Amino acid sequence: MNTENFKRTVRILWQGLWVMVIVLGLMAGNASALNVTSTQDAVKAAFSGADKIIKKRIRLTTPQRAAIGKLTTRVIRDKVMIFYVGVKGGQNMGFAMVERVVNRSWTISYMVVMNSDGSVKNVEVLNYEGARNWGVQYDSWLNQFDGMKAGSDFRGVSGITGATISVRTITAGVQKITAAYQVIFLDKVK
DSSP, rough: OOOOHHHHHHHHHHHHHHHHHHHHHOOOOSSSTTOOOOHHHHHHHTTTTTTEEEEEEOOHHHHHHHHHHHHHHHHOOOOOEEEEEEEETTTTEEEEEEEEEEEETTTEEEEEEEEESSEEEEEEEEEEEESSOOTTTTTTHHGGTTOOOOTTTTGOOOOOTTOHHHHHHHHHHHHHHHHHIIIISSSSSO
16 A cells, blocks of 8 residues: 555545434533532432422622632632522521533533532533533543532543543632532531
8 A cells, every 4th residue: 555545545434434423412401410400409308308499599798719729729809609509397408509610612510419528429410511511421431529628629530532621620610619519518617
């Protein structure tokens, strides 16, 4: 096989690979691990069996934003955070926060459910509007957040080839939410 034929064969193989990647991405559709249509449905699914779910709208003070920023090593621009508390038999079942962020030009909605000690119980991708999901909605990737707290090393979160921005967006969000929980509910910074 001469050099020109070899180059042409390699080019055709690469084109075929890209077509396959695009088709698989389009077939995957939107991520919807919980198959919910609203934040309320997601929170109800997270706290199934709860007697009630309390919505806590917290206006962050400057010291709280600074403390969260120190834990995450990021500037925190949020002025308000909304946490949901599942209550059963008068006891807290845990806390949840749903966040909707713009990732490049598409939106990712995800929910972080935490135990009362501030550790992550689970993370669920509720909606991913991008053309490709690239695996951020799968339990195999999301499970690595389970048990993490504000002081955990989030740099150890595994990446996904082709989803660098999505991975960074969700990882930074989970870290911010765990830090906010630590500051607001455990350290009780005013």
